[in-house]
Amino acid sequence: MEAPNAVLVMGVSGSGKSTVGALLASELGWKFYDADDYHPEENLMKMQKGIPLNDEDRIPWLCKLHDVLRRDVASGQHVVLACSALKKVYRDILIQGKDDAPLKCDDSGKEEKPVEVKLLVVHLTGSFDIISGRLLRRKDHFMPPELLQSQFDTLETPSAPESFIQINVDKNLSEIIATIMETLK
Numbered sequence: 001m002e003a004p005n006a007v008l009v010m011g012v013s014g015s016g017k018s019t020v021g022a023l024l025a026s027e028l029g030w031k032f033y034d035a036d037d038y039h040p041e042e043n044l045m046k047m048q049k050g051i052p053l054n055d056e057d058r059i060p061w062l063c064k065l066h067d068v069l070r071r072d073v074a075s076g077q078h079v080v081l082a083c084s085a086l087k088k089v090y091r092d093i094l095i096q097g098k099d100d101a102p103l104k105c106d107d108s109g110k111e112e113k114p115v116e117v118k119l120l121v122v123h124l125t126g127s128f129d130i131i132s133g134r135l136l137r138r139k140d141h142f143m144p145p146e147l148l149q150s151q152f153d154t155l156e157t158p159s160a161p162e163s164f165i166q167i168n169v170d171k172n173l174s175e176i177i178a179t180i181m182e183t184l185k
C-alpha cells in the first residue's frame with residue numbers, strides 16, 4: 001500500500017482502541033482522535049441504557065469522523081483514530097464519506113482539492129473472555145460491559161482489499177505498538 005496518512009485502531013468495546021491509539025499517536029507524533037468523543041448525546045444515552053447502536057445512530061457519527069480525517073489529511077496532518085468501526089461499510093464511510101463525492105465546496109465556495117484518506121486499519125482482536133474481563137475492571141466509562149456480545153455480533157473482521165493488520169489483545173502494549181510501527185516502516 002502507498003504510505004498511509006491515517007491509522008484506524010478498531011475493534012469491539014474494551015479491545016484497547018483508546019489506549020493503543022493514544023500511545024501510537026504519541027510514538028508517531030501524529031494527531032489522535034478518539035471516536036467516543038464525537039458521539040452525540042443521544043448515542044451516549046442509548047449505550048448507557050444498555051441499548052446497542054444501529055446503523056442510523058452510527059452513520060452520522062462516522063460521517064463527522066470522516067470530515068475530521070479529511071480535513072486533517074488535506075492540510076498534511078497525519079492522524080490516528082480510535083473507533084469501533086465494526087462493519088466494513090463503516091470503515092468505507094471513514095475513508096470516503098457517505099456519498100463518495102470527491103469534490104466538495106468549503107465555506108468560501110471554492111472547490112477543495114480531492115483528498116485521499118489512505119487508511120491502515122489495525123484490528124485489535126481477542127477472545128470474549130479476555131475483553132469482557134478488561135471491561136469489567138474498567139471504571140468510569142459510559143459503555144456497559146453487557147453490550148459486548150452485541151459488539152461481537154456486529155463485528156465484520158477486515159479482509160482484502162482493505163489494508164489491514166490484526167493484532168491480538170493478549171500481547172502487551174509495547175509489543176502491539178512495535179508491530180504497528182514495523183508495519184508503517
Ligand SMILES: Nc1ncnc2c1ncn2[C@@H]1O[C@H](COP(=O)(O)OP(=O)(O)O)[C@@H](O)[C@H]1O
Pocket residue numbers: 011012013014015016017018019020082134135137138169170171172173176
Ligand atoms: N494490551 C493490553 N494489555 C492489557 N490491558 C490492556 C491492553 N489494552 C488495553 N488494556 C486495558 O483494557 C481496558 C480497555 O481498554 P480501552 O483502551 O479503554 O479499550 P477501548 O477503547 O477499545 O474500549 C483499559 O482498562 C486498558 O487499560
Ligand SMILES: O=C(O)[C@H](O)[C@@H](O)[C@H](O)[C@H](O)COP(=O)(O)O
Pocket residue numbers: 012013014017018035036052053058084085086143151
Ligand atoms: O459503534 C459503537 O457501538 C460504539 O462506538 C462502540 O463500539 C464503542 O465502543 C463505544 O463508543 C464504547 O466505547 P469503548 O469502545 O471505549 O468501550
